[in-house]
Amino acid sequence: MNESPDLELQLREALRETSAPPLLRARILNAAASRGRRSSHAVLWRRIVALAALLTIGSFGLYRWEQRRRAEAVAEQFKLALRIAHREVLEVQAKLVVEVPVQLPQTN
Amino acid sequence: MIKKQVFAVLLMSWLAAAAQEIDLRALKALEAKASETTDINLGPEQIKLMMGLGSELAPELQGLGKTVERVQVKTLQFDKEGAYTLAETEKLRESVMTGNLVSLISVKKKNGFTEIAMRKGPKGENAGFLIVNVEPTEIAVVSIVGQLDLSSLAKLSGKLGVPNIQMGPAETSKKKGSAKQEEEELF
């Protein structure tokens, strides 16, 4: 590697480290501060959007679950109503046969 | 103009829905004395909600959901006789026996009465039925609005949790209450 010491010295001189321009420091620090602000705003907005999305999805899921629960409750009530109607008709029929021999007319 | 039309349509549909609902306020005072009550009132909105379950519903229930508009059931059971007077139950009869009804059975006794009536639509078509059964220790009111009659109800035996008992004179010549006992055994 030391085949041409003069050339290497000249090369070191040609490429030697130089001082940075006077305004570079301020430029870098400003850019970092600005990016930090943007980044913190972006993080805040990302969090807000994520929270809003979570709330929306959660609310929708909860709404669907509640709707389903209510629908199942209605179906159960519907069936109970039919059972009670059926029971009442049977009771009336039984009562009429025992007490008054009357047959239920066919509707339709 | 359009607003008025929309209002009129909304008002008419509200009135129609309200008209289908029977007035059970006469039972309000008796509820406190009852040992057991059942109260079901399903209107078009609830039935539509139920239909949202789609194929998860039993086929019979899907069919009924399409034709039945309102289901009202109120039952009161009392531990002892004499919890109510005939005058109170008469008030109930007056309040529920309204609309286009055709009486099928109307029996009065000294300690109660039974009314079974068919509902008729504007063109005389079947539009449901009403049952009011007042006994010494039980009051039951069942009102169905829609295309469900008593014979269709009978066909539901063995389905949807309805006990599998044939409705008809030969099958019903039993002592009073035996049907209920049989139903309870089946449940």
Added chain:
Amino acid sequence: MGDLPEFAELVDRYQGMVYSIALRSLGQREAAEDLAQEVFLSLHEHLHGLESEDHVRNWLRRTAANRSIDEIRRRRYRSGPGLDEVPESFTEPGDSDPLLLALLRSTVAALPAEARVLTVLRFQQELEPGEIAATLNMPVATVKSRIHRTLKLLRGKLERRTEARPKG
């Protein structure tokens, strides 16, 4: 961050190093300033992952070198290589021959991207071939051979220049 100095202090200490690597690699002051800014902004984002000042210095050197290579390649792709990118000279006080220094810089500036940055790391940053190999992620043998070829090329240029000068 541990015992690391504040970001501003790191900028104070290493802006010269980063800027110099970029300047001698790219050959343009503005481009070098832009690159230095990007390197320090990247440091700002990655500072939490760096443990010591040595680590920071090596990180800055590696990032500046690799970004310089990327930038050289990007420019070459856009507009092709050319000495028009390189200023005639960076005149600085000293006893050296300014024309010789300008020739050396322009010759280095005409080298391929990796060879150019490698030369800067060797003769400006005084890194050993092994350190350069680690910085640029290439075999030590490749580093050595490229340094050798670069010196040979420069020697040829200097010899031609000497021959071309009027004797006396």
